[in-house]
Amino acid sequence: MIKVRTVFRKTGRAKYISHLDLNRFMLRAFRRTGLPIWYTEGYNPHPYIAFALALSLGYESDCEIMDFNLNSEVDFDEIVSKLNAVMPEGIEFISAFAPVNKITAIARSEFSVKMFCDDTQKLMKDFSDFLQRDSIIVEKKTKKGMSEIDLKPSVETSELVCDDSCVSFNVILPAGTQTNYNPSLLIDAFKNVINYPIDMVKICRNSIISDNGEKFL
Amino acid sequence: MLKDKIEKYLLSVQKPSRYIGGECGSVIKDKSKVDVRFAFCFPDSYDIGMSHLGMKILYSLINERENYWCERVFAPWEDFEAIMRENDIPLYALESLDPVKEFDFVGFTMQYELSYTNVLNMLDLAGIPVWAKDRGEELSPIVVAGGPCVCNPEPLADFFDIIILGEGEEVNLEIMDLYHEFKRKGAKRSEFLRAVSQIKGAYVPSLYDVEYNADNTVKAVVPKGNAPAVVTKRYIKDMDSVYYPENFVVPFTDIVHNRVSVEVLRGCIRGCRFCQAGFIYRPFREKSTLNICKQSKVLCENTGYDELSLCSLSTSDHSDINNMLSNLIDYTEGEHINLALPSLRIDNFSEELLEKVKKVRKSGLTFAPEAGTQRLRDVINKNVTEEEIMNTCRIAFEGGYSTVKLYFMMGLPTETDEDIVGIAELAQRIVDMYYTIENRPKGRGVQVSISTATFVPKPFTPFQFEAQDTKEEIERKQKLLIDSIKTKKIKVSWHNSDVSLLEAVLAKGDRRLSEVIFAAWKKGCKFDSWGEHFKFDKWVEAFEECGISPAFYAHRFREYDEILPWDHINYYVSKNFLINEDKTARMAKTTPNCRQKCSACGVVKETGVRCFD
Ligand code: SF4
Numbered sequence: 001m002i003k004v005r006t007v008f009r010k011t012g013r014a015k016y017i018s019h020l021d022l023n024r025f026m027l028r029a030f031r032r033t034g035l036p037i038w039y040t041e042g043y044n045p046h047p048y049i050a051f052a053l054a055l056s057l058g059y060e061s062d063c064e065i066m067d068f069n070l071n072s073e074v075d076f077d078e079i080v081s082k083l084n085a086v087m088p089e090g091i092e093f094i095s096a097f098a099p100v101n102k103i104t105a106i107a108r109s110e111f112s113v114k115m116f117c118d119d120t121q122k123l124m125k126d127f128s129d130f131l132q133r134d135s136i137i138v139e140k141k142t143k144k145g146m147s148e149i150d151l152k153p154s155v156e157t158s159e160l161v162c163d164d165s166c167v168s169f170n171v172i173l174p175a176g177t178q179t180n181y182n183p184s185l186l187i188d189a190f191k192n193v194i195n196y197p198i199d200m201v202k203i204c205r206n207s208i209i210s211d212n213g214e215k216f217l
Numbered sequence: 218m219l220k221d222k223i224e225k226y227l228l229s230v231q232k233p234s235r236y237i238g239g240e241c242g243s244v245i246k247d248k249s250k251v252d253v254r255f256a257f258c259f260p261d262s263y264d265i266g267m268s269h270l271g272m273k274i275l276y277s278l279i280n281e282r283e284n285y286w287c288e289r290v291f292a293p294w295e296d297f298e299a300i301m302r303e304n305d306i307p308l309y310a311l312e313s314l315d316p317v318k319e320f321d322f323v324g325f326t327m328q329y330e331l332s333y334t335n336v337l338n339m340l341d342l343a344g345i346p347v348w349a350k351d352r353g354e355e356l357s358p359i360v361v362a363g364g365p366c367v368c369n370p371e372p373l374a375d376f377f378d379i380i381i382l383g384e385g386e387e388v389n390l391e392i393m394d395l396y397h398e399f400k401r402k403g404a405k406r407s408e409f410l411r412a413v414s415q416i417k418g419a420y421v422p423s424l425y426d427v428e429y430n431a432d433n434t435v436k437a438v439v440p441k442g443n444a445p446a447v448v449t450k451r452y453i454k455d456m457d458s459v460y461y462p463e464n465f466v467v468p469f470t471d472i473v474h475n476r477v478s479v480e481v482l483r484g485c486i487r488g489c490r491f492c493q494a495g496f497i498y499r500p501f502r503e504k505s506t507l508n509i510c511k512q513s514k515v516l517c518e519n520t521g522y523d524e525l526s527l528c529s530l531s532t533s534d535h536s537d538i539n540n541m542l543s544n545l546i547d548y549t550e551g552e553h554i555n556l557a558l559p560s561l562r563i564d565n566f567s568e569e570l571l572e573k574v575k576k577v578r579k580s581g582l583t584f585a586p587e588a589g590t591q592r593l594r595d596v597i598n599k600n601v602t603e604e605e606i607m608n609t610c611r612i613a614f615e616g617g618y619s620t621v622k623l624y625f626m627m628g629l630p631t632e633t634d635e636d637i638v639g640i641a642e643l644a645q646r647i648v649d650m651y652y653t654i655e656n657r658p659k660g661r662g663v664q665v666s667i668s669t670a671t672f673v674p675k676p677f678t679p680f681q682f683e684a685q686d687t688k689e690e691i692e693r694k695q696k697l698l699i700d701s702i703k704t705k706k707i708k709v710s711w712h713n714s715d716v717s718l719l720e721a722v723l724a725k726g727d728r729r730l731s732e733v734i735f736a737a738w739k740k741g742c743k744f745d746s747w748g749e750h751f752k753f754d755k756w757v758e759a760f761e762e763c764g765i766s767p768a769f770y771a772h773r774f775r776e777y778d779e780i781l782p783w784d785h786i787n788y789y790v791s792k793n794f795l796i797n798e799d800k801t802a803r804m805a806k807t808t809p810n811c812r813q814k815c816s817a818c819g820v821v822k823e824t825g826v827r828c829f830d
Contacts, residue, residue, distance in 0.1 A: 013237050013238065014239065016234040016469075018234070018470075021234065021469040022469075024469075024471070025467075027521075028467065028521030031517075031521035031523065032520075032521040039553070046553075058228040058233075086241070088240060089245075200224075
């Protein structure tokens with residue numbers, strides 16, 4: 001059994017594929033690649049695939065990670081091209097390699113965020129004030145129901161940039177098996193304190209960071 | 218761009234992936250290189266429409282032609298519809314995300330009566346006039362319909378420019394070719410429609426005037442110009458040479474039937490007298506085992522699906538069923554594919570095949586005796602005896618099943634209270650039999666579920682003349698059935714009989730029904746087949762406002778010499794044959810199946826070839 005880690009992009013129309021659907025889709029896709037995917041044993045054998053992190057519906061990403069096992073060795077470039085041959089518009093595999101880092105080492109993700117609205121100057125000022133607050137309390141669904149958390153200590157944002165159509169910035173938030181905070185949490189909280197609409201928000205995961213502070217990939 | 222506008226709202230609706238396309242297997246073309254564009258509309262939600270096999274076939278068929286492009290369109294669910302209307306997003310097709318209005322053809326497949334209001338709603342969302350007469354002289358878009366419901370096209374006649382009768386594989390392309398020619402000439406809509414009426418299978422409703430008698434029955438259907446007096450359906454002669462797709466569009470979201478379906482045969486030899494499909498798809502034609510297996514394999518490989526189902530009216534009637542199933546089971550097992558078997562008549566299976574089938578069959582056992590007594594089963598020509606029912610259940614119980622689901626109809630012609638009580642008695646005998654089996658599943662009680670539907674008389678069946686029971690009568694019979702059941706091991710459920718009434722009216726209606734459909738839609742009726750959306754009170758209002766009595770269409774026996782609204786439509790089965798079959802039914806006599814003996818239904822007269830050697 002050979003362990004393989006792959007990295008893929010999810011952009012354009014593909015961002016509307018939910019995490020659950022993506023999982024199901026990949027299982028089907030493997031059948032079409034002809035790759036010797038390893039099946040779990042037991043009563044109901046199925047291919048084993050695992051995603052490092054879930055990506056929220058509507059987000060784009062440059063760095064999604066999918067692990068799986070093969071029964072026999074296949075050239076990594078060939079894995080990438082075989083997978084890409086069966087992908088829909090918007091999903092593109094970038095690399096395949098033997099995994100070194102453990103998935104559990106993932107600590108944070110970095111996202112780029114673009115908020116679109118009419119008066120971007122005002123939006124930038126308001127958002128900048130919002131980020132200065134002592135605490136940013138949001139409601140988050142947990143296994144035990146809704147609970148209140150303070151995002152402030154965990155948010156790291158880059159400088160805000162503003163043009164005619166949008167305000168953009170990068171944000172780093174906790175990610176991994178323990179804690180996962182989405183940029184939407186932050187933006188929804190912001191939306192609650194302003195009295196004008198944001199037309200659209202575009203979010204893309206740029207990179208994944210390990211607990212030692214280095215890039216995971 | 219429309220795409221940006223759509224994306225702006227997409228994340229605020231349920232299951233957005235159904236509104237943005239991009240699925241594997243969807244066909245994208247360069248529209249500057251395309252001559253004719255076809256928007257294939259399924260008048261229901263994506264989840265339902267994407268499960269439909271006919272759409273997959275015609276989609277791929279049209280797209281095989283380099284200069285034609287077929288795209289998919291579904292009815293948006295109410296959350297997205299509200300957003301579309303509020304923000305001026307017109308109905309668009311999933312491949313190009315272009316407005317449907319810009320297409321050459323806008324085609325609807327009519328699979329059930331309760332989707333009629335969705336057609337109007339979709340046309341309206343597209344910004345296309347719902348009435349054919351309001352579409353002016355510009356050539357496009359041509360609004361067409363096909364599918365089983367249009368065998369009586371009249372209730373829908375005023376909404377469509379062309380109605381396609383019968384199987385579409387050949388005639389659709391013929392119509393598109395003719396259109397292409399007229400488009401190049403810069404022709405007017407009326408010129409094209411007159412020309413298209415000369416293609417066999419293409420019915421142009423606007424070229425016919427309907428006259429009525431004082432008693433509201435149809436007096437005559439009069440063709441204008443050189444439109445044919447009788448319009449005849451199309452059928453495919455050879456199932457082995459007819460086009461079959463090698464790939465399907467594979468949705469990302471989970472839909473009703475998310476799997477490969479391979480059609481194994483068309484038509485049915487059985488001739489159950491209530492079953493419209495059994496008559497309108499005649500003659501019986503089958504695909505060779507070789508082809509079925511080949512197509513199954515190709516589709517599984519190209520789609521990556523891990524489930525395969527066989528599609529037909531009665532798969533067990535395939536002449537090579539043993540061999541076919543045996544091959545398919547071997548293939549699917551080797552590939553980790555689940556073979557979904559339809560309800561099969563297992564009485565003629567070999568021991569060995571039965572073992573194999575048992576291994577792959579996971580779902581529960583369903584069976585459709587349709588009527589509770591042998592007499593009534595003879596009336597409807599459902600050729601299944603109590604012994605066969607018992608045998609099948611016994612085999613199932615011995616194989617480890619402890620639940621069976623039985624389907625019945627209520628309100629069948631000649632039905633008496635004895636027949637209703639017979640349903641309960643039959644279920645009771647199955648329960649009793651379960652406890653006589655020594656190796657029955659241990660520690661589990663038996664559960665027999667009875668599901669009853671109200672009988673809906675349909676055009677082109679021997680029962681097209683028959684009246685549907687009134688709601689009061691059905692309710693009385695339901696109560697009688699409940700009172701006849703003596704054990705908790707038998708459970709009863711039924712369909713809403715208001716729904717059945719509406720189905721009967723829309724199925725057997727004439728052109729005057731279009732006003733009612735329009736009025737109902739204006740009152741907010743849509744997605745009528747979804748229980749939570751069905752607004753019967755609105756339909757009742759619509760009937761009243763239009764001065765149309767549902768009872769006239771549903772609850773009235775039609776004399777054999779009455780001109781029926783669909784008498785100018787020829788589905789190969791002759792009216793005389795249907796009259797004789799209805800008379801035979803009333804004598805509780807059966808008619809042999811086509812393989813045993815040809816009953817001269819009229820099909821051979823039309824096709825010129827015998828159905829069986
Ligand atoms: S012509 Fe005879 S064999 Fe053919 S469908 Fe009709 S009854 Fe059956």
